[in-house]
Amino acid sequence: QVQLVQSGPEMKKPGASLKVSCKASGYSFTTYGISWVRQAPGQGLEWMGWINTYNDNTKYSRKLQDRVTMTTDTSTNTVYMELQSLTSDDTAVYYCTATDHFDYWGQGSLVTVSS
Amino acid sequence: EIVLTQSPATLSLSPGERATLSCRASQTVYTYLTWYQQKPGQAPRLLIYDASKRATGIPDRFTGSGSGTDFSLTISSLEPEDSAIYYCRQRSDWTAITFGQGTRLDIK
Numbered sequence: 001q002v003q004l005v006q007s008g009p010e011m012k013k014p015g016a017s018l019k020v021s022c023k024a025s026g027y028s029f030t031t032y033g034i035s036w037v038r039q040a041p042g043q044g045l046e047w048m049g050w051i052n053t054y055n056d057n058t059k060y061s062r063k064l065q066d067r068v069t070m071t072t073d074t075s076t077n078t079v080y081m082e083l084q085s086l087t088s089d090d091t092a093v094y095y096c097t098a099t100d101h102f103d104y105w106g107q108g109s110l111v112t113v114s115s
Numbered sequence: 116e117i118v119l120t121q122s123p124a125t126l127s128l129s130p131g132e133r134a135t136l137s138c139r140a141s142q143t144v145y146t147y148l149t150w151y152q153q154k155p156g157q158a159p160r161l162l163i164y165d166a167s168k169r170a171t172g173i174p175d176r177f178t179g180s181g182s183g184t185d186f187s188l189t190i191s192s193l194e195p196e197d198s199a200i201y202y203c204r205q206r207s208d209w210t211a212i213t214f215g216q217g218t219r220l221d222i223k
Contacts, residue, residue: 035212037159044202044215044216044217045151045153045202045204045214045217046214047204047211047212047213047214050209050212059209061211061212095158100206101161101164101165101170102149102151102161102204103161103170105158105159105160106158107158
């Protein structure tokens with residue numbers, strides 16, 4: 001079955017960078033694009049961007065495009081999301097999700113940004 | 116950016132009742148509208164895609180309808196486990212996917 005397993009929780013200082021991983025299994029890795037969605041505490045869902053795992057094309061939200069980078073490692077079937085220049089507003093649970101309809105979701109990675 | 120407005124913000128109903136959740140888009144999204152259910156501490160779960168297609172394993176008491184700018188999710192005969200927050204999402208503009216702010220459904 002399709003599984004997306006994300007890296008663990010992280011504590012970061014303001015100004016630092018973050019890199020979250022999402023390891024896919026149970027399907028051919030390049031079949032589905034991967035999106036990243038985050039959710040601040042008590043808030044709704046925010047789409048961050050998408051990477052085509054076949055050709056590494058990316059689309060980023062306009063809000064985050066200057067700070068976010070998504071990459072793949074096809075040798076390990078893993079997608080990475082890097083976010084730079086963190087502020088407290090980046091405190092959130094970060095999810096990876098696969099397919100156009102977001103059928104499959106990782107378990108979420110809690111990121112806390114605090115001095 | 117396409118704005119999705121969900122209503123009501125909160126809905127409190129009893130088991131067995133019918134719930135109707137609304138999602139309105141600021142411009143047409145054709146039928147590129149998806150519904151998700153999220154329970155506390157869990158990732159969202161896909162319910163309905165392309166406005167009216169039920170995802171695999173979703174009970175038939177969940178029905179999506181609409182096109183263009185007005186969409187609804189109907190849950191017939193509510194069950195206690197339907198308590199959750201429901202989000203709509205559009206992918207008409209793939210460069211700027213957006214979610215609605217959510218509707219909290221309480222079953223009491």
